[in-house]
């Protein structure tokens with residue numbers, strides 16, 4: 568269960584202040600695929616950064632697995648990110664000079680897993696997201712956008728995270744490829760029993776998710 572209470576984050580640049588996330592509260596059960604819909608500048612990326620502990624909130628709490636992660640020390644936050652969270656970004660963020668399989672193995676290397684185990688899990692995951700053995704050995708530049716996003720999804724799953732945070736996961740893809748990625752995420756939420764939070768301005772994603780929220784000027788509502 569992910570439980571967010573009264574979450575607030577403000578930015579100030581010079582004299583102007585922006586409250587990017589305003590007293591946000593919501594709950595998402597394990598294995599649930601939730602979407603948060605909002606236009607550009609509504610606070611989506613800031614909210615995901617707070618959930619992923621990339622930013623510290625000014626107020627409020629975030630409970631993952633019964634632990635309030637907003638109060639963790641810097642060191643414990645890094646551990647939390649590595650062990651419990653998988654990130655998927657709009658621009659895939661793959662390392663260009665590593666092959667697809669090496670990209671997926673990397674987070675497991677940081678987690679200290681032995682090479683054989685890393686390779687086995689990476690192959691299984693890439694197979695699950697639909698890459699061929701040949702594609703696994705290619706560098707990102709030799710894969711299509713949809714294939715790169717599949718690799719990024721496999722990488723996000725590599726350490727069996729409790730929570731996957733996806734920022735506009737279909738933003739760079741055509742609508743048909745985007746639909747395939749959304750279907751894939753649906754299947755993975757169930758098969759890997761992981762919670763997925765996807766933020767997007769794409770209404771077609773939110774139509775199919777288990778739970779849908781709307782964010783407007785930092786204020787979140789369930790729809």
Ligand SMILES: Nc1ncnc2c1ncn2[C@@H]1O[C@H](COP(=O)(O)OP(=O)(O)O)[C@@H](O)[C@H]1O
Pocket residue numbers: 578579580585586587605606607608609610611612613614
């Ligand atoms: N690091 C930052 N410094 C100052 N303002 C920021 C920062 N990050 C986001 N903002 C502001 O917070 C608001 C929400 O931004 P963001 O979360 O990126 O929205 P979205 O992802 O929905 O487009 C915007 O007004 C944006 O300008």
Ligand SMILES: [Mg+2]
Pocket residue numbers: 611612613
């Ligand atoms: Mg954004």
